Amino acid sequence: GDSVTQTEGLVTLTEGLPVMLNCTYQTAYSTFLFWYVQHLNEAPKLLLKSSTDNKRTEHQGFHATLHKSSSSFHLQKSSAQLSDSALYYCALRASSGSWQLIFGSGTQLTVMP
Amino acid sequence: AQTIHQWPVAEIKAVGSPLSLGCTIKGKSSPNLYWYWQATGGTLQQLFYSITVGQVESVVQLNLSASRPKDDQFILSTEKLLLSHSGFYLCAWSLPGTGGPSQNTLYFGAGTRLSVL
Numbered sequence: 001g002d003s004v005t006q007t008e009g010l011v012t013l014t015e016g017l018p019v020m021l022n023c024t025y026q027t028a029y030s031t032f033l034f035w036y037v038q039h040l041n042e043a044p045k046l047l048l049k050s051s052t053d054n055k056r057t058e059h060q061g062f063h064a065t066l067h068k069s070s071s072s073f074h075l076q077k078s079s080a081q082l083s084d085s086a087l088y089y090c091a092l093r094a095s096s097g098s099w100q101l102i103f104g105s106g107t108q109l110t111v112m113p
Numbered sequence: 114a115q116t117i118h119q120w121p122v123a124e125i126k127a128v129g130s131p132l133s134l135g136c137t138i139k140g141k142s143s144p145n146l147y148w149y150w151q152a153t154g155g156t157l158q159q160l161f162y163s164i165t166v167g168q169v170e171s172v173v174q175l176n177l178s179a180s181r182p183k184d185d186q187f188i189l190s191t192e193k194l195l196l197s198h199s200g201f202y203l204c205a206w207s208l209p210g211t212g213g214p215s216q217n218t219l220y221f222g223a224g225t226r227l228s229v230l
Binding site: 004089097098101 | 117158170211219220221222
């Protein structure tokens with residue numbers, strides 16, 4: 001069945017260091033991947049999305065590349081900022097239809113000064 | 114501009130009691146609407162979606178039901194709460210028409226935190 005795996009539940013790093021949040025997936029359907037971000041006491045918001053193999057997608061300083069060969073869609077940023085502290089969800093279009101997204105368990109990113 | 118409002122912000126309820134959570138979207142006609150649930154420490158799980166007034170599709174029921182009585186309103190309810198219903202409930206909308214959240218951005222509300230004791 002469809003699944004999304006985010007291996008790190010909690011990532012803590014110092015401001016200015018690079019960010020990499022892992023996301024791997026399993027699906028029987030064409031691949032649509034998403035990153036949603038939720039800041040404290042706010043609603044989740046779409047950060048990135050992609051369905052094209054080996055194409056880099058960028059937004060707000062973050063980028064991710066869908067690699068179908070390794071079933072991965074890792075989120076990266078070259079230099080973390082304090083304001084990047086948030087909960088990050090990777091999500092996948094379900095094989096059952098376009099009306100459902102399968103979310104990963106989320107990664108809490110904390111950026112320290 | 115579109116706004117999404119969820120109510121209440123938080124609830125503490127007894128096992129076996131009824132529940133009604135609501136969501137209103139303003140500024141967009143005929144949005145697609147969704148309910149998501151997140152158990153403490155768990156992932157976001159889609160419960161229901163609705164493409165039009167009066168029509169609701171279930172993804173995972175969890176002994177809950179949903180209704181869309183108006184174009185801009187989505188209600189999640191149950192007659193008897195279970196301990197397992199505790200968690201965070203999020204309403205979301207996307208642009209009307211076909212495609213769903215895999216083709217259109219999901220816009221989430223701020224959520225309702227439910228504690229069942």
